[in-house]
Amino acid sequence: MRKRIIGAGVVAGLVAVLAGGAGLAAPKAPPHLSYTADQAAAGAQVYAVRCAMCHGRRMEGTLETPALTGKFVANWAGRPVGDLPAYLARAMPQFAPGSLTGDEAVRLTAFILQANGYAAGARPLGAAERINLPLPPPIVAPRQ
Ligand code: HEC
Numbered sequence: 001m002r003k004r005i006i007g008a009g010v011v012a013g014l015v016a017v018l019a020g021g022a023g024l025a026a027p028k029a030p031p032h033l034s035y036t037a038d039q040a041a042a043g044a045q046v047y048a049v050r051c052a053m054c055h056g057r058r059m060e061g062t063l064e065t066p067a068l069t070g071k072f073v074a075n076w077a078g079r080p081v082g083d084l085p086a087y088l089a090r091a092m093p094q095f096a097p098g099s100l101t102g103d104e105a106v107r108l109t110a111f112i113l114q115a116n117g118y119a120a121g122a123r124p125l126g127a128a129e130r131i132n133l134p135l136p137p138p139i140v141a142p143r144q
Pocket residue numbers: 047050051052053054055064065066067068072075088091092093094095100108
C-alpha cells in the first residue's frame with residue numbers, strides 16, 4: 001500500500017518535470033493567418049447586399065469590375081492582411097466609399113479569404129492584422 005502511494009508521487013513529479021521541460025523546449029509556433037467561420041458567414045451577408053451587384057455573386061467580376069478571386073490574390077499577396085479591410089473601409093462600395101463599419105470591413109475580408117481557399121481557424125481576424133497574405137493552397141504551383 002505504502003509503495004503504491006510513493007509510486008504515484010514519483011509519477012506525478014515526473015509528469016510535472018516533463019510538462020515543464022516540454023514548455024521550455026517547444027518553440028512558440030509562428031502566428032498564422034486566421035479568421036473564424038462566423039466572421040466569413042457574417043461577411044457573406046454584407047457582401048450579398050452591398051458588393052455582389054458589382055463584383056458578382058461568386059466574386060467573378062464583370063468587364064468593369066475586378067473579380068475578388070484568382071488573380072486578385074496575387075495583387076494582395078505579400079502585403080499585410082490588414083491592408084484589405086483598410087482599403088474596403090476607405091474605398092468600397094464604390095458608390096458609397098466610407099460607409100462600411102470597421103467590423104463589416106473585417107468580416108468582408110474574412111469572406112473574401114474564405115472564397116479564395118484560406119482555411120478558417122479559431123482566432124478571429126482583426127482589423128490590424130500584420131501577417132502578410134500568403135498565397136492560398138489552390139494557387140501554389142504543385143511541386144514536381
Ligand atoms: C458600384 C460597383 C461596386 C460596388 C458596389 C463594390 N465595388 Fe469593389 N470595386 C469596384 C471597382 C470598379 C473596382 C476597381 C478599383 C477601383 O478603381 O475602384 C473595385 C475594387 C475592389 C477591390 C480591389 C480589387 C483588387 O484587385 O485589388 C476590392 C477588394 C473590392 N472592390 C471589394 C468590394 C467589396 C467588399 C464591396 C462591398 C462592400 C465592393 N467592392 C463593392 C466596384 C464596386
